Structure formats: structure tokens, C-alpha cells
Amino acid sequence: MKRALKLALVIAIVLSFTTAYAAEILNGAGATFPYPLYSKWFYNYEKQTGVKINYQSIGSGGGIQQIEAGTVDFGASDAPLPKEELDKHGLFQFPTVAGSEAIAYNLPGIPTGLKLTPEVIADMYLGKITKWNDQRIKELNPNLNLPDMPVIVVHRSDGSGTTNIFTWFLGDVSSEWKTKVGSGTSVKWPVGIGGKGNEGVAGLVKQTAGAVGYVELAYVIETKMTHALVRNRDGHYLYPSIETTVAAASNANVPPDFYVKFTYSKGKNSYPIAGFTYYIVRKNMDRNKLSTFIKFVEWAYKHGNADAKALDYVPMPDSLKHKALTALKKL
């Protein structure tokens, strides 16, 4: 009897704690690409404020499903949802950080700095340029001794926001790509081989002479892969970097539903292959949870930039942060 009483007491105490802190716990699920940064943010935020945020990096598809079903407080997706989808389920989305992608290659004797135009990249991925000593690549790089080697196209085999951004870019520069293949987290690739994850693509490119692939910036820098100078819309050749990505993001056109796409955007210093990753919440979210969530987003926008840069993610331009927060507070 005594034991039962003790047990009841313990349960009561535990329950009272959990109800007291219910608003101080947030559950999220979704995209894997920003997971290293998110987990760092959540860790630091909990240390500073005591608010706990659980995040399951199960992939954007899973994140979208869970927020639609209402089983999590927020979802995360690498690709934005179209307006109809948001309206249908009463959702609101906004961007958190940006990432950019390098065109990595493996050509014996040729270091980082091969010049490529968007049209040439598109034609390689369409299977129309099949040799590295193709006249069109030669013209861009008159000083390089390009080998007579087949172009081995590598792409992501797993569905990914990275692929979404890359196929957006290809669709922007090639109408043939747009009609024949289109864009999405997985597409029907005309040619090439698939690697799983950034590590899979990077592994294949590094081991295969003549290979070319799109890899997230962080991965290219960490593993020191040779990568290309890509011509932007204004005709300048740029490397992917935090600066050139911020420049591109600043020129993005932002609609009210935050479906922001800034591949191949205008501006002298804009790198053409980049995009945002997103948080998604329900418009009718519990008010206490919403205010906890807003406080966290404010904190992350303000104090999270150093963490982002250290991990090679690109912080958003201030104007866009302001827009996103204003809209979030209006929910």
C-alpha cells in the first residue's frame, strides 16, 4: 500500500512537470540537408533558454506528411510547397537558411577552375555533350588541355532538395530540359549514374576519371573536390561561396507564400545554383507553442549565423528574415 502511494506521488510529480513544460517543448521532423545546422541550433538554444526542440531528420517527404497530419509542431522541407498544397492543409512555410551546390569534376591534371556555362552543364546532363574535349568546352577553356575522355554524369539517386535545386537550375537554362525532364526531388535522368547522398556522389566523382556531379558546397569544401567556375546570368564566372549565394538570395523575388526560387538569378555576383530550405507550420497551431516557436526563430535568425557559416550553410539576407518573421507573427 505504501509503495502504491509512493508510486502515485512520483507519477503526480512527473505529470505536473510535463504539463508545466508542455509549451517549452517543440517537436519537428523533416529535411536531412539542414539537419547538422538545426541540431546545433536546437542544442545551443536549449542551453541558453531551457526550451527543448526535438527534431527527427526523416526526409522532407516525411516532414510534410507529419505536419499535414498534425503529429509534429513543425515540419521541414528542402523544396517549398506550392500554394495549392499549403492552402489545402492550412499550412504556412518560410525559409531558414540557404545552400549552394558546386559542379565537381574529376579530370586528371586539371585543377579547380574549369569554366562551364549553364548551357554546357545542361547538355552534359541531357547526354548531348559526351566528351570532355567537345568543341564547346574547349572554347570556354582555351588554355586547358582537355582530355579525350567520356563525360560521366553523376546525380543523386536518393530523392533530395539538392536535386530539386539543381533541376530547377537546368530547367531555367534549357527549355529542352524543362519539357523533357522537368524538376523535382527525383527526376527521370536521361543519362548518368546515381550515387546515394552527397557522400555517394562525391565518392563516385572522386573515383571516376571523367566524372562530373553536383555536390553541396559544404561537402566540396570539406573533401577538397575540384570544382568548376560557373557562368551566371550576367555573364560572370563564379565559384559557389557564402558571398555569392547571399548575393543571389538578395535578388530573389519573394511572393507572399515564400515559394522562393533563386536559381540563375540576376546580379553580377550571384551564383546560379542555390536555394533555401524551409520550416512549415500549421496556421492553427497552438498559440503557446506558436509563441515559443516564434521566439526560437527570432533567436536563430539573430544568433544562428555564425553556426550556419561554420557549417557552410548560407544565412538569409536580413530583409528576407524580417519578411518571414513578420508573416509568422501574423498567424
Added chain:
Amino acid sequence: MQKHNIKLNKDHAFRGLTALLSLILLLLSIGILFKLIISSNLSFNAFGFKFLLSKDWDPVQKLFGALPFMWGTFFSATLALIFALPISIGIAIFLSELAPIWMRQPVSFIIELLAAIPSVVYGLWGLFVLVPVMQHWVEPVLAKYLGFLPLFKGYPLGVGMLTGGIIIAIMIIPTISSISREILAAVPENQKEAALAIGMTRWETIWKVMLPYGRSGIVGAILLGYGRALGETMAVTMVIGNTPSLSLSLFAPAYTIASVIANEFTEATYKLYISSLIELSLILFVITFTLNALARFLLWRMKRFEEVKV
């Protein structure tokens, strides 16, 4: 008397409990099957039986077909079996008959340990060690001397059907060899002694007496290995090239059912897409279930014969 009754009751209770536990697992399998059927309904309504015959897998156009994945799954698993079979049977014969006694236990332990290595580890080893070897040494040599065959056409990429088949073979060798070893060890001594007594050599004893005796059991072991080969996921994904194709070439990249599910399920963003992936799972479930059932049946038949004979 009463004490005896309590004992009996306990026996009954225990039997009931174990029956319940087995029933849970059975219900779980049936539940999975039903869930797969229900969830793939959307895709089945959209494509019908054309799903099995269509080569298209285009998430952008919302067109889905299973044929290249089924082809890749069967081709890679069969290839793996062709590589694994002679090696596994060799290991089984060596360990049950020819190896010195002190060697048998440790070596079979190590081989069985291979089965415990996580498949992603095999995959990364494959990608970083096996792929370069295939690319620089094995495939160019094959292309040079056997390039006239359709099996060895194409550019040696290192990743593709051949490398996928080899990785799977390495992974199923422990399964096939350890079961086959047990089966050979179960061949009654008097059978072997009789064979030796009429003047057979060791070779003849193994080939004409022991292997025929354990035939259906070994076939069962092979089918179990084949079932595992069909369902192998991570290791294959890393080295097979992940490109849906119907190519006969061993150098060409291919795709398997398990790999495409692992690759695309997390980012499948609309219902028909998810449903199509689930229909692929259903196909794989039915295939592996049938194979496993066949394997069990053969093992069971062999056991029954053994009882009758002895």
C-alpha cells in the same frame, strides 16, 4: 494428485503463451501484407498490371513502372548466386569433411560473423575499395578479352551490375555455406562408411553420396541465400549505379526494388508516388515470401526423408 494438476495447468498455460507469441508474429506478417495491399491501391488503380510491364519511372510526370527494378533485382541476385554458390559449397565441404578438427569451429565462426557486418559497411567498402579495383583492373581486362559478348559491352565505370552482384555474393556466402555445412554434417556416418567400405575415394563419397543425400537441404539453403540477395538494400545501392535500365551488360548501371525504395521513399512528396513505392514493396514481399516458403518446404521435405530412411 493436486500437485500434478497444478503442474499440468502450468504446462497448458505455457503452451498457450507460446502459441500466442507465435500468433502475434503471424498476424504481424498478415497485417503487413494487408497494409501493403491497401496502400498500393492508388497506384494499382492508376496503372493496373501495366505497372509490372512499364519501363517508365518518372516522378515529375507521375508515371511509374516496375519492370527495370524487377529486372535489376533478379539479375543482380542471380549473378550473386552464380558467384556465391561454388564458393559456399566449397566452404561447406571443406569445413564439414576436409578441414582438421581444430580448425572447423573457429573458421565457421568467422564466416558466420561476416553475416553480422552491417550492410552499409559493405556498401561503403564496396564504393571506396571494390569500385576502383573493378574500374581499373577487372572491367578493362574483361572488356579487352570478352568485349565481343553483350555481357561485357560498355564503358567500365566500376559501379554497375557486376560490382553489385559481387557485393551481394559476399553477403550471402555466410548464409549458404553455414546451412550447407550443417546439412553435410548431418549426413549419417553409416552412409559415409558404407561408401568408403565399397572402395569409393573421398571425392566420390562427397560427390556421389553426401551431396545427393543433402540435395534438397542445400537447395533450401540456396533459396534462403537468394531471398536475402533479392532484398539486399544499402550495400547494393552504393555500388549498382542506381539507374533504371534493362541492359544485359554487366558493366551498365542498374537499379533494384529495395534500392529505389530506400532512395526515394523519404522524399516522395505526393500520394501516388508513395503508393507506387509501396506497390514495389508488395512485389518484393510476394517474391521473397514465395522463395522463403519454397526453401522451408524443401528443408522440411529433406528432414522427413531423413526420418523415413533411418
